[in-house]
Amino acid sequence: MKRLFKKTEGLIRGVPSAVLLSALIHFILLFVAGGLIVFSVIKKPPLPPFVPHPPIERPKTPLIKPRVKLKKNVKPGATRRIVSKQTLGVPDMQLPAIEGMGQGLGGGVGGFELMPDSSGMTLFGGAKSMASGNDFEGTFYSLRYSRLREVVNDTKDQIYPIIRRFLDLNWNPRVFAPYFQSSRKLYATQFLVPAVITSEGPRQFGIERDADFDPIIWFVHYKGRIASKEGGRFRFWGMGDFLFVRLNGKLVFVGTGRPQMDSCDWPEYLNEEEKAEYNLCSEQARVGLWFDLEPGVPTEMEVLTGEGDGGYFTCILLIEKEGEYYVKNREGMPVLPAFRTAEIPESIKSQIEYKLIPGEVDLESELMFNVY
Amino acid sequence: MSIKTTALVRGIGQLALLLLLFVPHSINAEMRIWRDRDGKQVAAEFSKEAFGKVFLRDVTGKMIPIDVETLSSSDVKYIRTMVSPKIEVKAVTKTKSVKANEYNNDLQQMWIVTETIQIRKTSSPRFDGKLSGEVYLVGKDIVSGRYVMLCRERFSPAFSEEKNKDYEFNVSAEVCRFEDYNGQDRGYEYVGYLVIVFGPQGDRLATVTDLSRFSDEALDSLRAFSYFTFFDQDGRKRSTPRPEYSNTRRSF
Structure with a gap:
């Protein structure tokens, strides 16, 4: 141990000379490396003396006021937004209501829960919104019955003044207030009901066939909004036992049959040249007035459709765009697109086609009047 | 790839398929x-x-x-x-004529077909889970002979301890015959039902049908069809039958 200590002592004593040697070598290396660095000094040219720019001649222009046409009733433009609305995409866990032609009258017994099929849409609309704000809310009225379900009108002749008053009083639903109103609302995105028996109308709005309810002189008032992406000039074609359409408060289409028109003394405004020339389902097609839609601007639209004295109920509403070419059917009538604000569900399309002669309506057109 | 290699690959594939068919799976x-x-x-x-x-x-x-x-x-x-419990499924068909009211007389004959689906649990051990099922009612167009989906429902029986044996429920569809506005007799009649019950893990417990003319593959295909879709006996979707054109039309 002592010996080892002596050796180590000698090694420690030699350290300062090694450090000195190392420092010397580093110094020499630095000196040599410093000599290899080339410095290039760039000499900047002196700045020219400041000369101000000559003033620019600007011609004086008169002040132009922006051309903005202000409308009295300016409505905000359509905006895309997510609307929180209950849709059929989420199945209910409740027992389904007994409704709809052939949709399955599910009567659960013994703890079964029948889940409604997604085909819950009917020809009169769906019980819930399928189109997130693009649908028309339909309210059902029976002018045959009072609010207490007492018979107050027997024939459709008695209801002409009521309908006329409704139209004259700005489509005010209060005109129908004394009459029976269904609590169930339906949400429609098209108006295509080709020849169904009249009991289907009340039934779709929750009044069962077995109920003591005469399926005559009933009406549905639909309210919604439409918009055309590209805008343009349009007019409605169609037919129905009673069918009226108004846009932004103006009556633009009456599809009601001639006898009703005559007995009601409606103002004559139909396009005389083109009216009542072509067949559509069981009646002659009618043509409405041209109207303009600005691109993307939502427009209020209301539809009143209804049934007179039983039998079959029909309501067909088509749309024509000015300047568009349409293929003509064998009677010479243009095959026009069905008016709609959403895609027609396959099951509804099939039900419509089943009653519709080919070449009367174009169900495949891309023309759509959805706001959102 | 040579013919020999192709044949070998095909042979292996066929063998694998054969093995798959014979492996019991559950x-x-x-x-x-x-x-x-x-x-x-x-x-x-x-x-x-x-x-x-x-x-x-x-x-x-x-x-x-x-x-x-x-x-x-x-x-x-x-x-x-x-x-899954063991179950027996039965379906009982009842047809009822819908009484026409005075406002719709002579326009359309209508019937309501009701299928009562009865499910009996035949195994004795208690079952607290949930089964699920599907019911399809099928009709046939009287003019074109094409089949049509008249009703499709899903159900979910919840077994309880108190009542752990028989369960039943009803599904209905409407069939009708009518004279179209072109004077043509049209409509569709009832043909049959298909009931499928699934276990809690999605395994098929029972399939009951009186649609014997349909093959198993066709029955499986029709499960994809929505209400009022038309199809043929092979389970292929067909176009909707339409009324014939006539320039003289009945006014309603």
Whole structure:
């Protein structure tokens, strides 16, 4: 141990000379490396003396006021937004209501829960919104019955003044207030009901066939909004036992049959040249007035459709765009697109086609009047 | 690729398919770890339950009987909710004519067809899980002969301890005959039903149908069709039959 200590002592004593040697070598290396660095000094040219720019001649222009046409009733433009609305995409866990032609009258017994099929849409609309704000809310009225379900009108002749008053009083639903109103609302995105028996109308709005309810002189008032992406000039074609359409408060289409028109003394405004020339389902097609839609601007639209004295109920509403070419059917009538604000569900399309002669309506057109 | 190689590959493929066909499979009998109340574990699949015992089959195929009472609570819950019971399914058809009212006389004859689906649990062990099922009612167009989906419903029977045997429910569809506005007799009649019941793990427990003219593949295809879709006997979607054109039309 002592010996080892002596050796180590000698090694420690030699350290300062090694450090000195190392420092010397580093110094020499630095000196040599410093000599290899080339410095290039760039000499900047002196700045020219400041000369101000000559003033620019600007011609004086008169002040132009922006051309903005202000409308009295300016409505905000359509905006895309997510609307929180209950849709059929989420199945209910409740027992389904007994409704709809052939949709399955599910009567659960013994703890079964029948889940409604997604085909819950009917020809009169769906019980819930399928189109997130693009649908028309339909309210059902029976002018045959009072609010207490007492018979107050027997024939459709008695209801002409009521309908006329409704139209004259700005489509005010209060005109129908004394009459029976269904609590169930339906949400429609098209108006295509080709020849169904009249009991289907009340039934779709929750009044069962077995109920003591005469399926005559009933009406549905639909309210919604439409918009055309590209805008343009349009007019409605169609037919129905009673069918009226108004846009932004103006009556633009009456599809009601001639006898009703005559007995009601409606103002004559139909396009005389083109009216009542072509067949559509069981009646002659009618043509409405041209109207303009600005691109993307939502427009209020209301539809009143209804049934007179039983039998079959029909309501067909088509749309024509000015300047568009349409293929003509064998009677010479243009095959026009069905008016709609959403895609027609396959099951509804099939039900419509089943009653519709080919070449009367174009169900495949891309023309759509959805706001959102 | 040479002809020999192609033939070899095809041969292997066919052999694999053959093997797959002969392998007994059951989604219900899944291999899992079972535990008893003392913490002992065994990897096995459920085979059956009888006389208060659960019979498990381990990886070697050996049957292991275990008292239900000695199983862990999670395993007992698994047996009660995830192991499908044995069931019998029956369907009873009733047809009722819809009385025409004075406002719709002579326009349309209509019938309501009601299928009463009865499900009986034939196995004795208690079952607290949920089954699910699908019902399809099929009609036929009288002019074109094409089949049409008249009703499609899903159901979910919830078994309770109090009533653990027979369950029934009704589904209905309407069929009709009418004279179209072109004077043509049209409509559709009822043909039959298809009922499928699934176990808690999605395994098919029962398939009951009187649509004997349809093959199994066709029956499977029609499950994809929405209400009022037309199709043929092979389960292929067909176009909707339309009224014939006539320039003289009946005014309603």
